[in-house]
Amino acid sequence: MRFAQKTLKRALITSAVAPFVVAGAIVALDHWKKRTESRKAVFPHARPLTTTIGDSTTTVFSFGEDLYAEMIAAIHAAKTRIFIETYIWKGDEVGQTFKDALIEASARGVEVFVVYDGFANLVVPRRFFRFPEPIHVLEYPIFRPQVLLMDIKHTGRDHRKILVVDDEIGFVGGYNIGTLYATQWRDTHLKLTGPAVWELSSAFIDFWNLNLRGANPTIPSPGTEVWAPRLQAARNAPVRRVYPIRNLYLEAIRRSTHHVYLTQAYFIPDRELLAVIVAAARRGVDVRIVVPEASNHVLTDWLSRGLYSQLLRAGVSIWLYRNAMVHAKTATVDGQWTTIGTANIDRLSLTGNYEINMAIYDETLAAQMEDIFAVDLSNCRQLLLDDWERRSPVAKIGELILTPLSPLL
Missing domain, CATH: 3.30.870.10 (Endonuclease Chain A)
Structure with a gap:
């Protein structure tokens, strides 16, 4: 009987540990292969594609350089305020270009709000995310104490990528900010102009106010007189258990x-x-x-x-x-x-x-x-x-x- 119990116990431990052992071996091998087999990515991509939906205009981007040029141009033309939220923001040439454009916009009187995920940017030097006043910066925290109480609604990361300029131009999609993504990754992003931009402005404002701390100000959250049912944002909010x-x-x-x-x-x-x-x-x-x-x-x-x-x-x-x-x-x-x-x-x-x-x-x-x-x-x-x-x-x-x-x- 004892032998059977010991055997069962060992089997259960082995079955619990085995996935992590195999996972570790796979990750280590993959890391070694990528270090020894580095090569430049080459892939076909479409030009930006634009259409009109109701009173709004959409443009689909499938190449990073095209997208970044459009985003930087929008920041340079900003007059009142900018919302920018991203998961990964590399401290490289492309990342610095975005940072410089935001600082320049702030210097000419544009109100700038920045959100980035702390965990996703652990490898980026902390000094990169130091912006001059009066730019408002919110770091989504690396760790939240509620996790220790097994409250899973506090385990999610801020994986969103949003840019809104003057509440008139908005961008959303898969692209993070960095040189790698400009030419080496195939991704898709959407640009919006017109009333549908409210979907992105509202999403940013809600997240900002929900996670507000320190000296950062609350952003008023106005409704909209224009309903655009053909263009709507769905937003996951784990702390509210909304998916x-x-x-x-x-x-x-x-x-x-x-x-x-x-x-x-x-x-x-x-x-x-x-x-x-x-x-x-x-x-x-x-x-x-x-x-x-x-x-x-x-x-x-x-x-x-x-x-x-x-x-x-x-x-x-x-x-x-x-x-x-x-x-x-x-x-x-x-x-x-x-x-x-x-x-x-x-x-x-x-x-x-x-x-x-x-x-x-x-x-x-x-x-x-x-x-x-x-x-x-x-x-x-x-x-x-x-x-x-x-x-x-x-x-x-x-x-x-x-x-x-x-x-x-």
Whole structure:
């Protein structure tokens, strides 16, 4: 009896420890490979695409240099105030360009509000985020004491990327700020002008006031006389336990009758999302998913691969983006509905972090997103079920062992 108990105890300990041991080995090997196999990214990209939706104008950017030039131009032209919020802000040439532009705007009388995530920028020198007065700076804290009480609503990061200038021009999407992202990563960002910019201004103001501390002022939060139901922001707010972005995906995919095109940097859907995607493919919807062939987070790749067999057997087509990191978080459904934003399809984004995604009902913009998707497919290789089933037994065992880590990512 004692022998059986000891054996069971050892088995339980081994099963609990094994995923972390395997994860550590995979991360270490990936780090070594990237250090020895560094190469420049080369990938096709579309030009910025513009359309009008109601009284607002949208422009979709899929190349960092194009986006950054437009953002800097907007900051240089600012007259009253600027809101800027980002997850990662590198202290490199591009990062310094943004910082200098904000300081210059402040010097000519523009009120500037800055939000950045402390944890995401641990490797950036603290002095980089010192701005001259009167610029208002809010660092989303690296650590919050509530975590010690196992209050999970305080564990999320501020993963949003927003720029609003004069409440007239707004930007939102997957791009962080840094030289790497200007040319080496494939991402997607949306520019808004007109009444729909209120969606981004309101999102920034709510976050700022919710996390206010120190000498920073409260920002008044006005409503809007213009309702634009075809352009709306969904905002995850973990401290309030509000997670609408997950429902956006669930409802859009449930409604699909013709096609669903997803581009995701990190794709680890929960059971319900996975079931909805599989059900759509089985009823004949053309479901295509673009993911990185090798992302910057190797564990995410492995956890995502653990779902590939089920997806492929259901008829979902999986496309592996080559030669560059694809970091976009977008979808378009049936040529009518589009989302562009900051949330990945994984637990951290959909039920953990502060995120923001625009939900857009417009056929022209959906067609533009489909054109961008076609460009991306030209840089992908399709993963076929027969080839996938022939992967090595070691890979299959590794994917199985790592499965318990999915809720952590």
